[in-house]
Amino acid sequence: MRGETMMIEAKKDHTLTEQLTDEFQHLDWSNWETANKSTKDLQQQALDRLCMEEPDWTYVAARYRLNELYETIAADRFCDSENVYERFPETINYLTNDRIYSKAIRHHYNEQDQRELMKAIDPALDKQFTFLGLHTFIDRYLAKNHENHVVELPQERFMVIAMVLMQNEPKDKRLSLVKEAYWAMANLYMTVATPTLSNAGKTHGQLSSCFIDTMDDSLRGIFDTTTDAATLSKNGGGIGIYLGKVRSKGSSIKGFKGNSSGVLPWMKQLNNTAVSVDQLGQRQGAIAVYLDVWHKDIFQFLDAKLNNGDERQRTHDLFTGISLPDLFMERVESREDWYLFDPHEVRQQMGFSLEDSFDEQKGEGTFRQRYEACVQNPDLSHHKVPAIDIMKRIMISQLETGTPYMFYRDEANRMNPNAHKGMIYGSNLCTEIMQNMSQTTVIEETTRDGTIIITKHAGDYVVCNLSSVNLSKAVPEDVLERLIPIQVRMLDNVIDVNDLEVPQAKLTNEKYRGIGLGTYGWHHLLALEGIRWESEDAVNYADGLYEKIARLTIEASAQLAKEKGTYPAYSGSDWDKGTYFSKRGLGSNWDKTMKKVEQHGVRNGYLMAIAPNSSTAILAGTTASIDPIYRKEYAEEKKNFRIPVTAPDLTPDTTWFYKAAHDIDQHWSIKQNAQRQRYIDQGISFNFYVKNTIKAKELLGLHMQAWKEGLKTTYYVRSTSSEIEDCESCAS
Numbered sequence: 001m002r003g004e005t006m007m008i009e010a011k012k013d014h015t016l017t018e019q020l021t022d023e024f025q026h027l028d029w030s031n032w033e034t035a036n037k038s039t040k041d042l043q044q045q046a047l048d049r050l051c052m053e054e055p056d057w058t059y060v061a062a063r064y065r066l067n068e069l070y071e072t073i074a075a076d077r078f079c080d081s082e083n084v085y086e087r088f089p090e091t092i093n094y095l096t097n098d099r100i101y102s103k104a105i106r107h108h109y110n111e112q113d114q115r116e117l118m119k120a121i122d123p124a125l126d127k128q129f130t131f132l133g134l135h136t137f138i139d140r141y142l143a144k145n146h147e148n149h150v151v152e153l154p155q156e157r158f159m160v161i162a163m164v165l166m167q168n169e170p171k172d173k174r175l176s177l178v179k180e181a182y183w184a185m186a187n188l189y190m191t192v193a194t195p196t197l198s199n200a201g202k203t204h205g206q207l208s209s210c211f212i213d214t215m216d217d218s219l220r221g222i223f224d225t226t227t228d229a230a231t232l233s234k235n236g237g238g239i240g241i242y243l244g245k246v247r248s249k250g251s252s253i254k255g256f257k258g259n260s261s262g263v264l265p266w267m268k269q270l271n272n273t274a275v276s277v278d279q280l281g282q283r284q285g286a287i288a289v290y291l292d293v294w295h296k297d298i299f300q301f302l303d304a305k306l307n308n309g310d311e312r313q314r315t316h317d318l319f320t321g322i323s324l325p326d327l328f329m330e331r332v333e334s335r336e337d338w339y340l341f342d343p344h345e346v347r348q349q350m351g352f353s354l355e356d357s358f359d360e361q362k363g364e365g366t367f368r369q370r371y372e373a374c375v376q377n378p379d380l381s382h383h384k385v386p387a388i389d390i391m392k393r394i395m396i397s398q399l400e401t402g403t404p405y406m407f408y409r410d411e412a413n414r415m416n417p418n419a420h421k422g423m424i425y426g427s428n429l430c431t432e433i434m435q436n437m438s439q440t441t442v443i444e445e446t447t448r449d450g451t452i453i454i455t456k457h458a459g460d461y462v463v464c465n466l467s468s469v470n471l472s473k474a475v476p477e478d479v480l481e482r483l484i485p486i487q488v489r490m491l492d493n494v495i496d497v498n499d500l501e502v503p504q505a506k507l508t509n510e511k512y513r514g515i516g517l518g519t520y521g522w523h524h525l526l527a528l529e530g531i532r533w534e535s536e537d538a539v540n541y542a543d544g545l546y547e548k549i550a551r552l553t554i555e556a557s558a559q560l561a562k563e564k565g566t567y568p569a570y571s572g573s574d575w576d577k578g579t580y581f582s583k584r585g586l587g588s589n590w591d592k593t594m595k596k597v598e599q600h601g602v603r604n605g606y607l608m609a610i611a612p613n614s615s616t617a618i619l620a621g622t623t624a625s626i627d628p629i630y631r632k633e634y635a636e637e638k639k640n641f642r643i644p645v646t647a648p649d650l651t652p653d654t655t656w657f658y659k660a661a662h663d664i665d666q667h668w669s670i671k672q673n674a675q676r677q678r679y680i681d682q683g684i685s686f687n688f689y690v691k692n693t694i695k696a697k698e699l700l701g702l703h704m705q706a707w708k709e710g711l712k713t714t715y716y717v718r719s720t721s722s723e724i725e726d727c728e729s730c731a732s
Contacts, residue, residue: 039064047131047644052633052655055646061131069138073153084153088118092160095151100143102203105160108167113175117163120179121155125186129154130621132636132643137619141197158185160201161192165493180486189474189483191616193466195236196494205235207498209611210428211505212240212462215266216439217247217344222266224440228461228502229270230277233285235501238429240288240462241270242437244323244355247344248296260344262297264313267304271315288319290407290426292355293328293390294371296340296383302393305401321405322394323426326359327368329408329707331387332700338387339375349380356423358413367410395699398717399692402724405431406714408707415583415712417574417681418512418605422460431713432609432683435462435514440504458504465494465515468613469549472521472622472648476528480552484517488556491515492564492603513567516609516682517553519546521622523629524648527657533628534659534668543675550679551593553607558596560603567605575602584678609682612715622648625685626673628661661689662720666702674709683712692721 046061070081077087089111095101109117129137134154143152152160162181169177184190191197199205211232215225229239247253249262267289274285291301302322304315331338346354352370359365374380394404405427412424412434422436438459445454467487474483495513500506522542523533531537574580581594610626617624618636632647632655647658666688673686688702699717706714716724 039068043068043131050131050644050646052646052650055650058130058132058646059127062129062134063127065131065134065138066126066129069150069153072150076151085121085123085155086118088121088156088159089114091152091156095143098145099203100145100151101160101201102164104167105163105201108174109163116175117159117178117182120182121159122186123155126154128188128621129619130645130648132645133619133621135643136615140615141619143202155186157197158182161185161196162490164200164497165196165490168493168496177486177489181490184483184486184490187473188470188620189477189479190467190469190487191613191620192490193464193611194615196467197616199236206232206237206500207465207494208237208463208500208509209466210238210240210430210433210464211502212242212426212428212433212435212437212464214242214425214437214439214459215246216441217245218441220442221439222246222269224442226266226269226273228505229285229287230273231501232505233274233277233287238286238288240290240321240426240428240433242290242323242425243267244290244292244295244425245343245353245439248342249300250296251342251344262300263291263295264297264300264304264315267301267315267318271317274317284317286319286429287317288321288405288427288429290321290323290405292323292343293325294339294341294354296342298322298340298390299393302390302397302404305403306397307400319405319429320397320403321407321426321431323355323407323409324707325367325371326362326408326410326707327371328387328390329704332391333704335386335388337384338390339371340383340385341374341380345380346374349377350374355425358423359410360414362410365410391700391703392696395696395703395717399690399694399699399719399721402716402718405716406703406706407431408712411710412683412712415681417580418569419574420572421569427683427713428462428464430612430685431715432518432611432685433462433464433514433516433606434609434682434712435512435606436460437462456504458507460508460511461502461504463495463500463505463509463514464609465491465498465509466518466609466611467491467516468518468520468611468616470521470617470620470622471519471545472524472528473620475525475545480548484549484552485556485559487517488515488553488604488607489560491517492557492560511567511569512605513603514606515604516611517549517607518610518613518625519549520613520617520625521620521648522626523623523658527647527654528649530653530657532657532659534665538668539671539675542672543678546676546679550608551590554593554602555596557602557604557607558593558600562600564603566601567603569605570601573605575605580681606682608680610676610680610684610686612685626676627687628664628669628689629658631660632658661718662691664689666690667705670702670705670709670711673706673711677709677711685715686711686713687715688717690717690719692719694719 043061043064046057050057070084073084074081092105096106137154142150142157145151159182162178166174166177193209195209196207213225243263246263247260250258251260253259270287274287278284354370357366357370359367407427416424418436422438424434425437427433440459441457443455443457474480495509531541570576581590612625614624623629629647634645636643636645673684718724
């Protein structure tokens with residue numbers, strides 16, 4: 001029972017896990033409180049034995065939890081628990097009639113189709129979950145009835161998602177594509193984003209993770225932005241909002257100087273929206289706001305999440321991000337002055353918007369030319385402050401609250417493959433999405449026959465369509481070549497089957513067909529491969545692996561373009577001109593991929609982004625995103641449970657390669673991400689893990705290295721003294 005080999009192999013061999021479970025049931029219970037244990041008691045006893053020395057008790061506990069689920073579902077379906085998966089067509093019919101499933105499933109798949117797909121369902125795959133993974137799946141993702149009781153099984157959820165995402169594919173290959181998508185998800189080679197995992201096939205909710213808007217500098221624009229954010233938050237989306245076009249405190253309104261109250265009141269409004277319009281009743285809304293570091297309101301913005309000071313000036317429920325040009329980082333490094341401006345006054349006095357430019361080359365470009373012109377204009381008001389003072393305030397806030405996020409705008413725009421169509425001002429809630437953004441404006445508002453007609457110019461309202469490869473499973477089992485083509489197709493199909501209530505988001509989604517294929521399980525994979533995090537081997541491994549993933553992703557999108565056509569904004573893009581590859585220094589080993597793009601184009605204007613995906617990594621029993629483990633052993637605590645967890649596949653062999661996040665030299669993490677970023681057209685949700693004793697000089701050094709290495713963003717600064725709740729909207 002306690003044999004090390006049996007414990008290590010329990011997860012990998014279902015028979016051994018069953019032996020473990022059986023032996024566990026027949027243990028001498030004299031040392032326990034009672035001899036007669038229920039399933040739930042046995043489940044808890046297994047969890048109590050879970051530790052670093054015997055980590056695979058999690059699979060024993062999961063088996064009891066699974067049996068409990070089967071018994072509950074069997075009672076509802078009037079069958080034995082061994083036969084719960086044999087009622088798939090009847091379940092679809094019942095849940096559709098009960099208004100839990102959408103009618104679209106029955107519309108696209110007749111009973112014969114449903115029975116064929118039922119045969120493809122593999123119930124044995126339910127046994128691969130850890131206890132926490134299975135608990136998370138049941139608690140948060142499986143369909144529930146109107147009394148909030150679970151009415152769906154894990155493999156049914158995967159199959160329904162596959163059916164929904166493939167419903168518009170040609171009839172002659174639809175079922176085979178459904179089976180392929182099911183294979184990818186059911187084997188935990190990949191997971192779809194949390195909104196897709198939760199909502200696909202149901203009567204409510206949309207499928208995309210995050211959205212990014214640009215707030216217009218007008219009263220109507222400000223309130224429209226808030227309304228749209230509330231609408232999307234209601235349906236489970238996380239929101240990123242760029243505030244940099246809004247005039248600063250003390251700016252003029254209709255020519256009257258000193259009347260503007262700046263961005264903070266609108267932040268307060270968004271803060272209240274995030275709290276009051278929750279996400280499907282599960283959690284409060286999540287909104288991130290971005291502001292340029294040259295905006296006059298920058299200091300108020302940086303203080304908005306602090307725990308001390310005037311509460312009337314605080315927005316504790318918003319997340320903040322700073323848009324940083326290269327020039328600012330240069331001034332920080334050289335300890336020079338920095339100037340703050342009012343964007344409204346700049347537009348009036350200079351005839352351009354400073355935020356609408358960037359440096360096309362490192363060290364030179366349009367932004368610094370315009371910035372210097374603003375500095376030299378005697379008619380333009382400004383505040384002068386040492387650049388390092390702003391950076392100090394940024395770091396103080398980061399160590400206390402984890403934010404602001406850092407967004408390096410010049411690099412993001414230089415590498416934007418669709419710069420011919422717009423600008424990138426900021427990122428999303430989790431800092432991995434970088435796509436063209438612009439504000440929506442009202443052109444006119446008229447009345448006719450008792451009807452109000454509002455005409456708007458639709459801006460680029462970014463939509464994040466995400467899913468992620470489970471590196472710890474897909475790489476060792478060598479399935480990337482099969483996996484990524486179906487994954488890209490699934491992502492592309494999200495765009496067509498999704499239901500978005502904000503019209504400009506729908507238009508932008510269709511215009512660029514942007515997707516974000518990401519990864520998780522990186523630290524788990526390193527441990528399995530015997531590679532230390534703090535090593536050149538890890539850096540080189542990241543380089544080779546992400547080059548392969550990028551190539552497969554681009555080729556899959558090119559194949560879809562051959563089949564279905566390119567995205568509408570393709571003409572004039574870096575993909576169209578062939579400069580996408582040369583900008584990144586990709587050489588002759590990319591000739592095959594380049595030729596495919598040259599022949600067919602690509603289906604998707606944006607392709608890769610690495611999200612935090614903490615919750616779906618839990619479901620898959622691996623490590624989150626590209627992050628290191630928190631500790632080898634810890635307790636996962638949420639509002640309704642506390643579950644012990646160990647690092648995945650923890651054995652005497654792998655334990656040496658699991659170093660805790662806060663003990664890792666973060667410079668090595670930056671090096672790894674610099675290699676990844678070369679192949680990723682969007683961004684990476686990249687956290688700094690630092691101890692609360694870190695010196696300002698050391699934290700500044702990390703930020704400077706991240707900028708110099710070409711990272712586009714950094715996410716949270718996770719210090720040992722701060723508690724940060726993970727973004728779940730972008731979990732994929």
